[in-house]
Amino acid sequence: MSDANVHPTAIVSPNAKLGEGVKIGPFCIVGDNVVLHARVELVSHVVVEGHTEIGADTNIYPFASIGHRPQDRKYHGEASRLVIGERCTIREAATLNPGTESGGMLTQIGNDCLIMASAHVAHDAIIGNNVIMANYVGIAGHCQIGDNVIFGGSSVVHQFTRVGAHAFVGAHSMVDGDIIPYGMAVGNRASLTGLNLVGLKRHKFDREAIHRLRAAYRMIFASEGTLRERVEDAAGLFKNDVLVQNVVSFITASSERPILLPHSSNAQAD
Template sequence: MNMIAATAKIHPSSIIEDGAVIGENVKIGPFCYIGPKVVLGDDMELKSHVVVDGRTTIGKGSKIFPNAVIGGDSQSVHHSTVDTILQIGDNCTIREGVTMNAGTVEYGGATIVGNNNLFLAYSHVAHDCRLGNNIIMSNNVLLAGHVTIGDRAILGGGCAVHQFTRIGRQAFIGGLSAVSYDVIPYGMLNGNPGVLSGLNVVGMTRAGIERATIHVVRRAYKQIFEGPESVRANAAAIRADYADCAPVVEILDFIAAESDRALSSPSRGKA
């Protein structure tokens, strides 16, 4: 038995399988398919020809455009028949042809997407990815499995991100870039192979970071990537000097954290 709120508006050509939960004021346009384990939050809208399947939960206020396929099985060669989940937060916009896959059992079984994210046409979120809030993925952005993206990151059109890669908060990835290694918070990466090309100063300014603080982060960036030792050694050496600058501490913590990938750098793509 499905649980459909009385205020939901569903086109008669759409199929809602028994067991689906449809929230208040949800609008489902023509020729959509909603699977039996799907939960759609209040005030959502599915334009038309949208598939939402698997154990997928989508928060309130999200909008999904035609031909998106949300909650499909992972495309991993290790995919099993065990149910895994896709969890999407509130107020996300998912444009035409976007695909998002559920997680895999081997890595916790969950793909997690935060709030207020914008996914432009034909972008892809693979199994076991972890995405924060206020992220923009432009047209044809491709995330491989297990990618982690911090809040307010922007990924330019056609860029591709290697599996297990981390992209830090408020990083900017240029269009058509190949992201093979971790990108620090506030970093800006361009090219194929992707090379760190400075700081996302525009994004930092728009986020309300003061100019004086940006200058401090720039100074730390030079010490980290142009210092006499390895990037990680340089980062560790300056930590005490920047203990009162939160953005620098965030970068240093990111560099110090364990990761399956190397770090992107300005000189050769990785460090």
């Protein structure tokens, strides 16, 4: 069982796989099919069940429920998985569920994520790297969240929704449409309120690249013509700009949900 440090009050299945330096605190429960990689720490009262794999140096705090069966009536006990990346922090009473047969059999959390107290990640969600979910954030089933996204407290995301990389979601928002990369959304129901300029500057994006992105944003979400026409215009005008092309690709990709628009926009879907 490696050199894992297991508190005598913890219940750890002999079939669980524990990496070097794992710490399992008081009153934790670790199930048969769990893999804890090197230096994972379960602080206390953490339950990890199901086919769950947790990456190295991840810390999980009291009363978190990790890997229990999804909250989905279509789930019939299939051996779906939950995979959590390295160096994540999962705070008190967070709940993370594995995937389902109808959704790809996998829920995945990237590296370096911070999931704060009482947040929830539902079945078949795919979460990128360095994502921050503040307290009481709810990510519904089948959502796709890009890298470096930040969710304000008590915000929730509708099932099958995509949130592009470097986006920001304001506190108490209900998001029921796809948020473009680098976008900012606020409200119930949320609308696009501009670009996440603070986040772009914090991640040291080039000033000129940000200026081009702002120009493309104004073009794409103008009131003239259709959204499809404006996206095509932006794609042509900024054909060598990586940030703009990321937005274009996101908007033109197939999705279950509509693209979130600014309230002031009269944009048409096609």
